[in-house]
Amino acid sequence: MFENLESTCLQQYPKFEILFCIAEETDQALTVVEELIQKYPQVDAKVIVGEEIVGPNPKVNNLMRAYKSAKYDILWVLDSNVLVDPGTLARAVDALQTPPKPGKRPIGLVHHVPFAHVRERSFGSRVEGAFLNTNHAKMYIALNILAFDSCVTGKSSMYRRSDIERVNADLKAKPLPPLDEPARAVGSRKGYGMAAFGKFMAEDNMIGMAVWHELGLRHDLSCDIAENAIGRMTFMDYVWRRVRWIRVRKKMVLAATVLEPFTESVVVGLLTAWAVRYFVGLPMWLFLLTHFSIWFIMDLDIQTALAGQPIPKSEQWQFFLAWWTRELCTLPIWVVAIVGSTVVWRGRKYKILANGEAMKVDDQSSRKGRRDNYEPLSQGP
Secondary structure (H helix, E strand, O other), X not given: OHHHHHHHHOOOOOOOEEEEEEOOOOOOHHHHHHHHHHHOOOOEEEEEEOOOOOOOOHHHHHHHHXXXXXXXXXXXXXXXXXXXXXXXXXXXXXXXXXXXXXXXXXXXXXEEEEEEEEOOOOHHHHHHHHHHHHHHHHHHHHHHHHOOOOOOOOOEEEEEHHHHOOOOOOOXXXXXOOOOOOOOOOOOOOOOOHHHXXXXXXXXXXXXXXXXXXXXXXXXXXXXXXXXXXXXXOXXXXXXXXXXXXXXXXXXXXXXXXXXXXXXXXXXXXHHHHHHHHHOOOOHHHHHHHHHHHHHHHHHHHHHHHHOOOOOHHHHHHHHHHHHHHHHHHHHHHHHHHOOOEEEEOOEEEEEOHHHEEEEOOOOOOOOOOOOOOOOOOEOO
């Protein structure tokens, strides 16, 4: 964690403020943050301890006080298990402030591709890493290049607070404010601003959709990556994490979620192999062998491109096994996820309602062996 948070202090930008958001004084991250503040006295940084409860989403609750007290309008929300290059802030700000080309909408949000750095060598962690660095990255980049709609994860995202203050998550277009309208105090407009997203499980995607649909602003996918540290996970940790987010997506974008299996190697391979055998007579085993070989090579190329280097020889077999496990388990996980609406997140059970809103089912720990040790200990800066 120290290295991740330290990367924010090392940003090469003339003027910025860091607000480390910690929900409780008992969080072990507090000691790390205090050590960082002492190590970098020249950095304008402080820690904010305590939540403002605006909904069931703990990340939004944790961000609220910093959101209101931040000195500057441009906000960069970065999870505590993410490490970034020293030039990431400067490049993101440049992208956000770049004037639009003729016929193009202005940019309202800048985000980064999450890249998994597997620090714990448990099998579940390796499968999670194989997923994030191949299938997830591939689809994330493709959807943002095509730009049919918003597609944002909240590991690292930048936007203007003044824009967030104009949205309320109803995804209906908002008129531009009059030029002579006096500035409002942050959070003074009920139902608008960051607090409006506290009722959603996937607040990051909803913020992106609100910026896109309500304000008519597009997104920019930065050239930098958000290096996401993956802690110890069992295989079942991985399974229930995927189930959770499929159930959230099902409520937010049902059509896309239903079609997801048809973008996966196993379903595409089997359907195409059957069709080729039927029309051409080519044996299914021969087509599938070629199909999966090409698919793996493409995914391996994506992993290598994001990492900037090939997978070390000592880890290639582990990656291959994790990749195959991910591919073979995708359809069973999807089937389990598509028939339910409850999820366990950070030890609490929630029911996912329409549009991705979350309702807490109980206040007791519901872990039942589903550990979330790979989640950030705290959110910020």
